[in-house]
Amino acid sequence: MAGKPVLYYFNGRGRMEAIRWLLAVAEVEFDEVLLTTREQYDKLLSDGALMFQQVPMVEIDGMQLIQTKAILHYIAQKYNLHGKDPKERVMINMYAEGAMDVMEMIMVLPFITDVKAKLDNIQTKAKERYLPVYEKALSGHIYLVGGELSLADVQLFECTLMLEEKFTGILAEFPNVKLCEKVFPGQDDADSRRQQVSAARQ
Ligand SMILES: N[C@@H](CCC(=O)N[C@@H](CS)C(=O)NCC(=O)O)C(=O)O
Missing domain, CATH: 3.40.30.10 (Glutaredoxin)
Known part of the structure; x- marks a missing residue:
């Protein structure tokens, strides 16, 4: 093995x-x-x-x-987290990439000078461009694509953790997205990880 x-x-x-x-x-x-x-x-x-x-x-x-x-x-x-066919796979990749776009904006924060302006920009984009897409996709569904957990859900989950660290309560207007955190495996682990986060670990 x-x-x-x-x-x-x-x-x-x-x-x-x-x-x-x-x-x-x-x-x-x-x-x-x-x-x-x-x-x-x-x-x-x-x-x-x-x-x-x-x-x-x-x-x-x-x-x-x-x-x-x-x-x-x-x-x-x-590990069967990438859809059943090419159509599911491309949707999974689209959702995953959107979440990655948000995470990359947050990841570069330690390397830029005007952090406040960038934070405002990220928050606006998250609320107006990205989170509404996931909120709609998760309306009546637990998972983003094909009724099964996939890479897209995992990356959205990580993205929500990063957003909540920067913008407390940002998910209040996005209950379906918030719910995805609850149904996610290893939620205890997520809670403890969230507490461990420090500015040094971007
Ligand atoms: N497209 C690559 C980018 C990897 C990347 O930029 N890695 C950084 C660390 S986060 C690195 O190794 N930088 C050293 C270098 O570029 O010399 C990926 O997604 O893996």
Whole structure:
């Protein structure tokens, strides 16, 4: 039997967090190598493990996978979280990408100067552009696509956690989206994770 996947990333949520969540939802145990020194990173580079000299990198099934979305799609497909056919898959990817767009806006906050203006912009876009889409899609449904849990739900869930950290109560106007948090597996874990969040872990 293949060993556990090994996740290589910095000591932060960043681009790896969606992968961690997806594996957790798929009930796949994994190990992590948190890169804290330049030497660790250089070693991966000299070993040829990082195709584009970037992380996240995930060792799984005898491969060294890079590029967040490629990794997410591989895991989603492998664990039946990527729809039953191409039409479901493309819808899953569309919803997942929308959530990723919001998360990427939040992820870059530590690297910009006018944080207040950007936060206002993110909040407006979340409330007017993104959350209404998910609210409508989840009207009368527990899951976004095909009546089954998928990558789209996992990424929306992570996105709601990130939004609530920045904008307390933002989901009040979006009860269906809020409900998706409740039905999500591992909610206890989510609560404890939420409490652990610090500004250093963007
Ligand atoms: N498109 C890539 C982007 C990866 C990326 O930008 N990784 C950053 C860390 S979050 C990195 O390794 N930066 C180092 C570099 O580019 O030299 C993905 O989604 O995996």
